[in-house]
Amino acid sequence: MSVRELGLPARAAASDMPESITIWEVGARDGLQNESDIVDVGVKVEFIERLAEAGLTTIEATSFVHPKWVPQLADAAEVLAGLKPRDDVRYPVLVPNQRGLDRALESGVRHVAVFASATETFANRNLNSTLDEQFAMFEPVVERARSEGLDVRGYLSMCFGDPWEGAVDPAQVARVGARLIDMGCSQLSLGDTIGVATPGQVEELLRALAAVGVDVDALAVHFHDTYGQALSNTYAALRQGVRCVDASAGGLGGCPYAKSATGNLATEDLVWLLDGLGIAHGVDLDKLVDTSVWMSRQLGRPAPSRVVRALSGD
Known part of the structure; x- marks a missing residue:
């Protein structure tokens, strides 16, 4: 009998949790964008x-970045055109500039995201700009996105550690994040781009954002598991009232700025944590595991997620 059939993990609600x-x-976006072999549109x-x-009701589908920089996502319009319209699912896309927004609008997108840096060096290296x-x-x-009726999310990278600084x-970080909110972003996703954050840092940053007037309801967290801290950091964020967590099915993705990076927080590992805490999320873990096993076979390697491996035997 499997652990799922036994009703595990057991629910034991913790205090101060949403x-x-x-x-x-x-x-589909962050997880696949660094794949060297182009994944078929289908x-x-x-x-x-x-x-x-x-x-899953929010699935970031792709990015309208220039194909020269991210060849894996050159098929953004084709991917969006192939999706079945669903009233209960939104498909945000990343738009790096005005041309990216033009292409997103042409594809009928209603939710977009921009990508900013919390540090001077990364702004220079990634955006060819100062902070x-x-x-x-x-x-x-x-x-313009807001004038077109689109919802805009702001990603903020290098929030906890920078490989150069x-x-x-x-x-x-709080100052930069507040500027994105004041600019019109409805949500700010705090990125631990190289996976070095620890729970105390998470709490400290959330307090700093509150101090400059950024409400916790406008925040999301985006952790990488480079040093095995993604779930611990997520737990710390949940205790502070964060109610949106970024994750990648199967743990797909990596970080080009840290050689030992193991990718994004796995959605299955997050769901296991949430189930144990009794926090509702709406995801069927069995179907999600099956999806990640299927995708790992398309990519020709096992999924990094520990929960996927434990429940699938892969």
């Missing part, structure tokens, strides 16, 4: 459809 959360699934569409069937100048890039994108001052 009753429910939204899982922001990033496997596989991507089926992957996203399977995730929706498993109960302050990057906002000149995003402001017209956010303003080391530990990042929470006050600096």
Whole structure:
């Protein structure tokens, strides 16, 4: 008899936890974007459809970045065109600039995200900009998206540690994050891009954001599991009232800035934690595991997720 048939994990609610959360699934975009072999459009569409069937209601489908920079996502329009319309599922996309927004609008997208840096060096290396100048890039994108009736999320990278600058001052992250919210982003996703955060840092940053007027309801967290801390950091964020967590089915994805990075927090590992805490999330774990096993076979390697391996025997 499997652990799922035995009713495990047992529910034992912890104090100071939300009753429910939204899982922001990033496997189809963040999880696949660094794959060296191009994944077929049909596989991507089926992957996203399977995730929706498993109960995920927010599935980041792709990015309208220039194909030169991310060849894996050159098929963004084709992927979106292949998805079945669903009233209960939204498919956000990343838009790096005005041209990306143009393409997103042409595809009928209603939810977009922009990507900013919390540190000077990463802004320079990733955006060819200074920390302050990057906002000149995003402001017209956010303003136009909002004028078109789109919802805009702001991703903020390097919130806890930067491979060139080391530990990042929470006050600096809070200042940058507040600017994104003031600009018109409805939600701010705090990225532990190289996976170095610890629970105390998470609590400290959330307090710093509260101090500059950013409400916890406007926050999401995005952890990488480079040092095995993603679930611990998620637990700390949940205790502080965060109700949106980014995760990637099967633990797909990696971090090009840390050689030992093992990818995003696995959605299945997150669901196991949430089930144990009695926090509602709407996802069918068995269907999700089946989806990640299927996708891992398309990619030719086992899924990194420990829960997938434990429940599937892979």
